[in-house]
Amino acid sequence: MDIYTIIIAAVSAVVGCVAALLLKGALGSKKLKDAGNEADKIVLSAKAESESIIKEAGIEAKDLLFKMKSDFESEAKETRSELKRTERRLIQKEENIDRKTELFDQREKEITLKEKELSGRDKALSRDEEKYEALLAEQKAQLERISTLTADQAKELLIRAMENEARYEGAKLIKRIENEAKEEADKKAKKIMATAIQRYAGDFVAERTVSVVQLPGDEMKGRIIGREGRNIRAIEAATGIDLIIDDTPEAVILSGFNPVRREIARLSLIKLISDGRIHPARIEDVVKKVGQEVDTAIKEAGEQAAFDLGVHGIHSELIKYLGRLKYRTSYAQNVLQHSVEVGVLCGIMASELGLKEKVARRMGLLHDIGKAIDHEVEGPHAVIGSKLAKKFGESPNVVHAIGAHHEDIPPSSVYALLVQAADGLSGARPGARKELLENYIRRIEDLEGIANGFKGVANTYAIQAGREIRVIVKSDKVSDEESVLLSRDIAKKIEDSLTFPGQIKVTVIRETRSVEYANK
Structure with missing residues (x-):
């Protein structure tokens, strides 16, 4: 039974009840007739109303069905979307699982290879261990033979072996330290040079910046100084050179960095001493005149040098x-x-x-x-x-x-x-800087003799006027590491044995040559 049948039955029951009541109340003919008419009207009205209600109910039912259908389709669509998303996630998880499986397989292969490699290494280590054990056994046998020697002889042999090993390790350490020191070489070189200059500065300055003028007697010092020092101040002002009058007998020291001014001061002072008239006006005149003479001499010296060379x-x-x-x-x-x-x-x-x-x-x-x-x-x-x-x-x-x-x-x-x-x-060149030829030749011979005295040296050559010595060693007796130590030993021996200006570069050369002949 559907909703339409229920509605129609309800309306019919209502109409019947109404009609029964009306019929019961209208006992008269007129009333009955009127009641019948009224009942017909009511029935018609009820039918019309019931049809209207039925139509509205149908429309509402259709609306409800459409809404239910729409809701169902929306829920179905969401369900399908969720199913698709779930399906995509499952596919991705499946792909991830496949990739992980492949990765695990690859890692398993790598682990297998590493296991094989480690197994090979273990075997190699076992062989090396056996080899070392054999060497230890051989060394023990040698020690047993050595034990027949005296205690001093065994000690000396052991010391030599330790010394050679220590020298080898020391050479490697020195080489490594030198490589590390190159990063700060410039700073250290400047520091060393500055220290050397400071130590040498006194003698150097005295030799290069000082001139000495001999006096006929010590009483001349007072005349040079003058009353309240006016003469010495006039000389210093006119020449730009400092006069040092100390306890040095019969001598005056002229100090200044400019060699030309120092020469002008020296010649001026000699003229003033020979003339005997020493006072500020005379000093200015003599200095001016000597300056002109020195300028003329300077120009002539330059022209002569240019002329000599064409x-x-x-x-x-x-x-x-x-x-x-x-x-x-x-x-x-x-x-x-x-x-x-x-x-x-x-x-x-x-x-x-x-x-x-x-x-x-x-x-x-x-x-x-x-x-x-x-x-x-x-x-x-x-x-x-x-x-x-x-x-x-x-x-x-x-x-x-x-x-x-x-x-x-x-x-x-x-x-x-x-x-x-x-x-x-x-x-x-020999003799250029006040070095006698004999001393030069002797120094060259001493350099080569010192280097030839070391073990493993084949030939030595002193070059650059004795500023560098090149040492060629035997490759079968001196290794690369030992050549580093050898260069230091030679340099140290040269420093201890010889006196020389500047520095001497020691170069140790080691090479290995392989020669073969093709014959027919």
């Missing part, structure tokens, strides 16, 4: 700076003579190489021009000289050669390398 067209100011080198020394070697010698050597080498001889001589003559003012200008004398040459119109090639002769700037021409070589030759 170098022309040098600026007059550069000629004056060149002449000032006459009063400058380097390692007791006169710088002007050294410059002329470098110019000659540059010209000779340039002619042998087919280069421009005059250009090379010009570069050699001017290469140390910066030393004329290096006490007045801060910086290396090579850089100062290159700037000075550029200022007075020298060509770029000459400027570069001057600046590069000590590699303050990288050399980029053959001429610059020629100047470097000639400078080294002039300073390193």
Whole structure:
């Protein structure tokens, strides 16, 4: 029974009840007729109302069914979406499981390989252990044979073995330490050089910055000082040089970094002493006159040097700076003579190489021009000289050669390398720096003799005028690590045995040669 039947039955019952009541109340004919009419109306109205109710109920039922259908479809859609999401998650999990399975399989293979490798290593270790045990047994046998020696002999043999092992380990340690020290080499080198300069400064300054003037008697010291020191103050003011009058008998010391001013002061003081008239006005006149004479001598010295080398067209100011080198020394070697010698050597080498001889001589003559003012200008004398040459119109090639002769700037021409070589030759040749030929030859022989005295040395060669010694060792007797220790031992022996200026470089060379012949 559906909802429509229930509604119709209910409406019919209501209508019947109403009709029965109406019929019961209308006993008269008229009333009965009226009641019948009224009942018909009511029935019709009830039918119409019931049909309306039925239609509304049908519409509501349809709406309810549509809503229920929509809800069902929405729930079904959500359920399908959830099922799809769940399906995707399951697929992803399945893929992850597959990947993990593959990874586990791969790791299992790797572990298997590592197990095999470890097994091989275990076998190799077992073989090595057996080998070491055999070696230990052999060493024990040797020790048993050694035990037949005296205690002193056994001790000496053991000490030698330990010494060789310690030297080998020490050589390796030294090599490692040297490699680590290279990172701070520059800082340590500067510190060492500064310490050396400080220790040597007293003698160096006294030799390079002081001139001594001999006096006819000690009473002349008072005349030089003058009343209340006016004469000595006038001399110092006019020359720019300090006068030191101390207990040194019959001598006055002139101290100053400028060699030209020091020479002017020396000559002026000699003239004043010989003349006997020493007072401020006379001092100024003599200093001025001597200064002019020294300037003339400087210019003539520069012109003579340029003339001797056949170098022309040098600026007059550069000629004056060149002449000032006459009063400058380097390692007791006169710088002007050294410059002329470098110019000659540059010209000779340039002619042998087919280069421009005059250009090379010009570069050699001017290469140390910066030393004329290096006490007045801060910086290396090579850089100062290159700037000075550029200022007075020298060509770029000459400027570069001057600046590069000590590699303050990288050399980029053959001429610059020629100047470097000639400078080294002039300073390193025997006798250049007050070293007798016999002493030079003896020092070379002593160097080679010290190196030849070490075990495993095949040949030794002293080069660079004794500044470097190259030691060739036997490769079958000296290892790479031992060669490091050997170079240190040789250097230490040289330091303890010889007296020499500067430093000596010890180079140990070890090589292995394999030679084979092809025959038919």
